[in-house]
Amino acid sequence: MVDMGTPPQSGPADLIPAARGPAESTAADVPSLDTMTRPAMTDVGRFAGVSHMTVSRVLNGAASVRPETRARVLAAIERLGYRRNITARALATGRSQTLGVVTIDTTLYGPASTLYGIERAARAEGYFVSIVSLRSIDRASIREAVGRLVDQRVDGVILVVPLVSAADALKGLAHDIPLVAVEGDLRADIPVVTVDQVDGARKATEHLLALGHRTVWHVAGPTDWTESHGRLRGWRDTLAKAGADVPPPLSGDWSALSGYEAGRRLSRMPDVTAVFVANDQMALGLLRALSEHGRGVPSDISVVGFDDIPEAAFFSPPLTTVRQNFGLVGRNGLRLMIEQLDTGMASTMRVVIESRLVPRQSSAAARSQ
Amino acid sequence: MVDMGTPPQSGPADLIPAARGPAESTAADVPSLDTMTRPAMTDVGRFAGVSHMTVSRVLNGAASVRPETRARVLAAIERLGYRRNITARALATGRSQTLGVVTIDTTLYGPASTLYGIERAARAEGYFVSIVSLRSIDRASIREAVGRLVDQRVDGVILVVPLVSAADALKGLAHDIPLVAVEGDLRADIPVVTVDQVDGARKATEHLLALGHRTVWHVAGPTDWTESHGRLRGWRDTLAKAGADVPPPLSGDWSALSGYEAGRRLSRMPDVTAVFVANDQMALGLLRALSEHGRGVPSDISVVGFDDIPEAAFFSPPLTTVRQNFGLVGRNGLRLMIEQLDTGMASTMRVVIESRLVPRQSSAAARSQ
């Protein structure tokens, strides 16, 4: 147990000159850089003739480091190809600079675009993005997904889960981590950013009514999706307000196939002259069904969709639809997250994004009867 | 240095009874669980009357821990709601249980589906997935994306970047981390899993030739995409082999709009009777253009697409196309990654997935002239 004053250079792996004072080491001094394992702050410090703490200060842009030493450290970092270990940093600080995104089927245009917007915005803010997609849409699955992310020590979780049941699942969730719901239920008790579905549906329905149609039929989305609810309500309210009949809504599962099936049923009803379909894929299927049954669009029936996917302008005929700016939604979701992270306070803010009607050739004036 | 037999309970933050021997603590013994900060292994150990190391052993399923103590530890974990800190684990082991995915525009159907397949498979294997999308498609951007992921200490990187330039960008990349290319260039020097584009294009072209068309025109994808090259080659070779003329290929950017523009040009050429379009979106635009110019499909012109997106069956007319199983591609990409991770050896394996022609109504026999 006797310390004999062993010099500090006694550590193993002493492959870097412990040059103190003005660095006068030339390239020749430095042994085989490339055989080194990833250098740590200590290595950089030794190379620059300072302590690891000074390296940390330089890296974090802390004040009170002499320009001269800063330059020396920076040079060492450059020379050694040092890259900070964010795992260690995360352990020490308790912050991982990573955001979790829980998402339902990223194959769908909406969620995929939203995710894309989130990822780009997150990167701009210096955050990594870790994703987990839901295996099913029940409450347990949502909680498990969030749990996984929490285990991974993400700094916050953004939910792209536009399900009514999601709001409930979140209710019970421990709020020890910032959450944001995107395209979610406004009744949730966490911040939400979403497109105004009710208003979008109103625009679509009013557009058709303004064209002279007596009433407007509706093909709704799956019942547990918040979008379905909003669009259904917007449609119904608008009809009611206009004093028009409210026909029984059909419903699909967002797929073109389900729209096709709805179209088959509608094509048999002679008094149908206008249909508002809850998304563009279903509208595509509906167009197909109408065409197969010899019902002309827009000559016999006008059709309006929702989303404005990039293909909508090339349907036959080009689809009148309601555009949602998914990228903007994603970016706003991230903004809300950053705000919570920066202020350290849970917010319950709501951001509502406007939608926009894009008139194309699938809707036209009703034939005077 | 004299040990006076201080009982082991001397540590700070002794909020849990250090009951040794058979745990006889009742619920009343345990002070305010909910006010606790996240418990660590030490806390669990103290609660169970063992050392933190035993907790670690239980958690890692290590052998040699008595069933009785294991049960006690498990109970403590349950009771305290302990969750292992994977950040600390990552720091200690050097493995993060996280895989990085570099992807181009996740808004596109192909990459999105592939990503989805990867994520699900990764989760099944116990890996997290961290994504970064490319801001642009140049070499520097790819390297930066991989660099970000490496900084994040992912265990491996899967690239969903089907660009020719990607292969080059990877060439120089340090191989100190397992890589897998999905939908990538077979010439890359890392493992690749991809759909056989050449063969798929061959199937499409042969299908049209078999229907009696003299030759087949082609609308190719962007030049820097590997898919474009494969499909172009498959098309050209098949025509050449059949002794058919090889007309100059048009090209688009995968978008329906670019397909529309190609369609406008083709519709003015009276001798065009068959077109193979490099993806379904462009085919949609092409169908639209042909329809606008009064060219019937398939009566005047037969059209075959590529991908078989879910909407293709509902185009007007329903599109004959070549189906790619993106999910399978993603899963195989992950499998290759896991193999590298498990064996610890860099592989250069190639997995080629078959495609399948899906005949629908957009292609028909050529009119006898």
Added chain:
DNA sequence: CGGGATCGCGTGAACGCTAACATTTCGAGA
């Protein structure tokens, strides 16, 4: 010219885990 504030930097201890080794326990055979 002296004394306290400030600057610039270093030291040691976390963070929560695993790896390697040390130590205790326990059962079986002599």
Added chain:
DNA sequence: TCTCGAAATGTTAGCGTTCACGCGATCCCG
């Protein structure tokens, strides 16, 4: 009953950061 070795558990030292200090050197002002 003692011994020995394997089984079961504990101890210590990292992993690479950051945080909270501490301590000389420098500076300013009376």
